[in-house]
Amino acid sequence: MTDPVFYADRDELSAATAGEQFHLTGPEARHAVTVRRLRAGESLELVDGVGTRVACEFLRGEKDAMTVRVAAVAHEPAPATQFILVQALAKGDRDLQAAESATELGVDRVILWQADRSIVRLKAERAAKTLGKWQSTLTAAAKQSRRAHWPELGDHVNSTGLATLIQSTPETRWFVLHETAEVSWGALRTEELTAARSIGLIVGPEGGISDSECERFTEAGAHTLKLGREVVRASTAGPAALAALCAVTGRWS
Template sequence: MTAPVFVVDDFAGAAPGRTYVLEGPEGRHAVSVKRLRAGEDVVLTDGAGRWAQGTVAAAEGKDRLLVALDDDGVREEDAESPRITVVQALPKGDRGELAVETMTETGVDAIVPWAAARCITQWKGERGLKALGKWRATAREAGKQSRRVRFPEVAEPATGKQVAELLAEADFAGVLHEEGSEPLATAPLPASGSIVLVVGPEGGVSPEELAVFARAGAKPYRLGRSVLRTSTAGTAAAALLLGRTGRWS
C-alpha cells in the first residue's frame, strides 16, 4: 500500500536526514485519525509538485508528528503534459463537489467553474465564495486520498466569454455534447500542450454558447450512446483523454 499523503505549507528547514515536524490540522489527522506510529512511511507535499518521503520517528500529543526525511530530501514532480483542464458547469446541490472529487482522483490538472446559461445553481456573493471554497477543499482532500503531490487548480468562476478565451488558447478544445458528430474517442489530440474540455449543465449547453465556443475553435464531441450527468461526464471524459494521451500508461 502506498504511503499516506499530508499537506504542508512549506518545506522550510527540510533537508535529507532531518526531522520535519508535522503539526496543526494535518498533524492532528496523522496522529489522532490515522493513528500513525513510529516506523510507518508518509509523504509530505505542498500540493504544487514539491514533495518528500519520510518515516515517522514519533507521535507527540494529539497533533504533532515527527517525520525523519529520507536521503532524497525534497523533490519536485514535473507538471503533466498535455495539461487537461475541465470547464465544469455548476451542478445542483453537492454534485459539484462530487465532480471535483472524482476528476481530481482521475488526474485532471485544472477545473474551471462555469455558470452556464442553463445552470440552475448560481454563485453569488457569500454563497459563491463558500461554494468555491468547498470545491477547493474537495480538490485538496481528494488529491491527498489519491496520493497526488500536485493537486488540481480550481480557478475562479468563469463567464462564457472567459471560457471562450480559454478555449481559443488551447491546443485542443472541445465541448461535450450529445449531438456531437464526432466521438471524443477519435478526436485528434496533441502530444503536449493543453487540452480544454467543456462540460455543460443538466439542461445542456445553449445554442448561443455552442456558437461562441465554435468560433473559439471548440467542436462538440460525444462520449458515447448514453447521456451522462454533468457531475460524472467530466470524469469519464478525463479518463478517456488520460488513456489516449498516454498519461495512464
C-alpha cells in the same frame, strides 16, 4: 496499504533532507496525530502540491505537531499535457462529484461555470463559501489519490467569461462535450492530443448546453465533441473524458 499523504508548505518542505528529521506543525500534523493516530515507525508521505514528494517515518507527535525522519525526497515533473475541466454548476452536488473524480484522475485545473441552464446559481454573497467547498473537495481528493501535483481551482466564469477564456488561450485545445456533436471521441487522432500543451473539457449542466453557448464557444475556438452513443450525467462526462485522455496521452503508461 498505501502510505497516508499530508500537505506541507513548499518553502518548508524544500528544507527536507534524506536521513534528517523534519518537523511539521498545524492542521496536517494534528490530523496525522489525533485522527490517523500514527505511531512511531509508521511510514507516511509529505507533498507540497507542486511536485515534491517526501517519504518519511513517523517518530513522535503531540496535538498539532509531529516529527518525522526523512527517508527520501523526490521531485515529480508536471505532466507534458495539462488537463482542464470546466464544470457547469449542477444540483445535488453532481458538480462536486465530477470535480472530485476528475482530481483522482489527474486533472490539473478546475473551473466552475455558471451556465445559462444551470439550476444552481452562484450568488455573490455565497461565492466565497462555495469556492471554499470546492477547494476542500479538490484538496481531499488530491490527498486521497496520493498526488504530488494538486489541481488549481480557477476563477469561476459565466458563459461570456468562458468564451473569452477560450479565445485568449489558443494554446489549449478546447472540447465542448455535447450529445449532438458530429465528431465523436473515436475520430480524434492521438498525435493531435499528445502534441497539445493543454486540453480543456467543457461539461454542461443537467439541462445541457444551449445552442447559443455552443455557438459562442465554437466561434471562440472550441470544438464540439461526443463521447459516445450513451448520454451521461453531468457528474460523469468530465471524468469519463479524462480517463480516455489519460489512456491516449501516456498518463497511464
